[in-house]
Amino acid sequence: MIRVLAALTACLALFASPAHAADDIWKRADTRHFTIYSTGDEDDLTAFARDLERFDGLLRFWYDKPDRPGKDPITIYLLDGSRGVQKLLGSRGVAGYYSPHIEGTYAVAHRGGGGWRSLTGQRVLFHEYAHHFMFNEFAVPAPAWLIEGFAEFLATVEFGEDGSWTYGKPATHRGAELRYFDDAQIERLLSWPDGERRLIAGFYGWSWGLTHMLYTAPDRGARISAYIERLSAGEKPLPAARAVFGDLRQLERQLERHVRGDMEYGVSSETFPWSQDVALSTLPVAEGRMLELHLRRMGGHKLEDTRDDLAAFAQAGALSADAYAEMAMAEMWLEERQREKYKEEHEDDDAVEDKEMGGPYFVAAEAAADRALALDASHLRANIVKGRILSHRLYEDGNTDGEAWAQARRHFQIANRTDPTNAEALYRFARSYAREGREGPMMHDAYLAAFNRAPQTRAFRVGLAYDLARLGRHDDGIALLQMLANDPHFPKPGRRAIERIEAMRESGTKFPDLSDIDEDFEPDDDEDDDKE
Numbered sequence: 001m002i003r004v005l006a007a008l009t010a011c012l013a014l015f016a017s018p019a020h021a022a023d024d025i026w027k028r029a030d031t032r033h034f035t036i037y038s039t040g041d042e043d044d045l046t047a048f049a050r051d052l053e054r055f056d057g058l059l060r061f062w063y064d065k066p067d068r069p070g071k072d073p074i075t076i077y078l079l080d081g082s083r084g085v086q087k088l089l090g091s092r093g094v095a096g097y098y099s100p101h102i103e104g105t106y107a108v109a110h111r112g113g114g115g116w117r118s119l120t121g122q123r124v125l126f127h128e129y130a131h132h133f134m135f136n137e138f139a140v141p142a143p144a145w146l147i148e149g150f151a152e153f154l155a156t157v158e159f160g161e162d163g164s165w166t167y168g169k170p171a172t173h174r175g176a177e178l179r180y181f182d183d184a185q186i187e188r189l190l191s192w193p194d195g196e197r198r199l200i201a202g203f204y205g206w207s208w209g210l211t212h213m214l215y216t217a218p219d220r221g222a223r224i225s226a227y228i229e230r231l232s233a234g235e236k237p238l239p240a241a242r243a244v245f246g247d248l249r250q251l252e253r254q255l256e257r258h259v260r261g262d263m264e265y266g267v268s269s270e271t272f273p274w275s276q277d278v279a280l281s282t283l284p285v286a287e288g289r290m291l292e293l294h295l296r297r298m299g300g301h302k303l304e305d306t307r308d309d310l311a312a313f314a315q316a317g318a319l320s321a322d323a324y325a326e327m328a329m330a331e332m333w334l335e336e337r338q339r340e341k342y343k344e345e346h347e348d349d350d351a352v353e354d355k356e357m358g359g360p361y362f363v364a365a366e367a368a369a370d371r372a373l374a375l376d377a378s379h380l381r382a383n384i385v386k387g388r389i390l391s392h393r394l395y396e397d398g399n400t401d402g403e404a405w406a407q408a409r410r411h412f413q414i415a416n417r418t419d420p421t422n423a424e425a426l427y428r429f430a431r432s433y434a435r436e437g438r439e440g441p442m443m444h445d446a447y448l449a450a451f452n453r454a455p456q457t458r459a460f461r462v463g464l465a466y467d468l469a470r471l472g473r474h475d476d477g478i479a480l481l482q483m484l485a486n487d488p489h490f491p492k493p494g495r496r497a498i499e500r501i502e503a504m505r506e507s508g509t510k511f512p513d514l515s516d517i518d519e520d521f522e523p524d525d526d527e528d529d530d531k532e
Helices: 002-016 042-062 082-089 121-137 144-155 172-180 186-191 203-215 222-232 237-245 248-260 285-299 303-315 320-345 360-375 380-397 402-418 423-436 443-453 458-470 474-485 492-507
Strands: 027-030 034-038 074-079 097-101 104-110 165-167 266-268 279-282
Touching (some): 042 074, 042 121, 074 082, 074 121, 186 248, 222 237, 285 303, 285 320, 303 320, 380 402
Parallel strands (some): 034 074, 074 104
Antiparallel strands (some): 165 266
């Protein structure tokens, strides 16, 4: 209670303050593909936004990918420096990260310089957006080394004031890694993660080196395309590599000479289309404070403190429905952490049943969601939270009452009416039928719409893959999961989902066996985020 009162006092003081330093006021830049929040200079924000749009245009030009409407923009938060990013996560050595989260894809970076690792905020975001671009635009089983090497290669793109652009500059922040791990281990690099549980030493550095060597070769990456075609046809990584690259030991020696030599890079003045429009706005103080609290909640560090500050902010009367909805999400994440802790403590005790999702945080989450809905019955986030709580309770109780499921589903429908473009509401609606154990109308359409809006989001990709299997399209579902299964950051969901689809094919069942995992709750520990 003392903590809540102290936070409330701080909030009231914030609203009572007659002025705030310009550097503390949040600005928003809206472009075709990005929504960017930042404090600081507006001109710098505009220039940053245009560089990101120009980068998107370059990638579409380079890889011949037309812009497709109906995609969710990425939300980007620019903090003062890398320490702000680290404080947000409670983790040292992080300059920025990208999260294809079910609530909306976002990235966090900083406005500062790169320091000794040369990781400027722009380089971090170019790396992360390259990942995003790959998952959105390429329906191929890209191997782990290429997923990471692709992002590292493109991260060093630079734009000149004269309209020129530079590509292929060395990733100097990988220099120490390559010097320390001076063996490319080419066969393990090409075949990871097949049979490997941990990344090989120097994985990121050597992945960048191999990608750089192949993309700067005279054929400009043609061998990469040929290699991917063989993987798409079902060939194993090493046989495909030998067929395309030749003797792998020779390839390894060539790679080691490449990264230790004088690397060439390209400069071009070739023009390409890109969206230059940037709409700037300034957030009111209350909205800026809500933005900070939302970002803290998504970061997940010191979640109890964030929950208490949200409660204080809601009681202060500004944006209360938003604050209560955020508070409900914080409570749900705290419940999930408590549940995971319980499982870890009792993992060797066969006599202890799984702890159900019904503890004090879960009760508090529903109370907070109800308070938000009392203030705004059509609130997007509050309806999604309430629908999740009701459907999860029905799922854990094994309840088959169709009307009760319809009541839970109604909250997802309200959220969809509030924002028909919201991918999570579409996904939750479709997912509720699977959790009920029956096939519902518009189920496949909702899964497909969610995936098309944000194919980079793991839950949407897995959900659609399961639904394709439900429709008898098992191979299509597995193909959709191959890139996810090769993700060097978090490959387990993709591999596990493939195994379940194979089991569905064998048994002839319509829905996968999810008895050993609750996929309704996204992990809040950001272990699947890409950090730099």
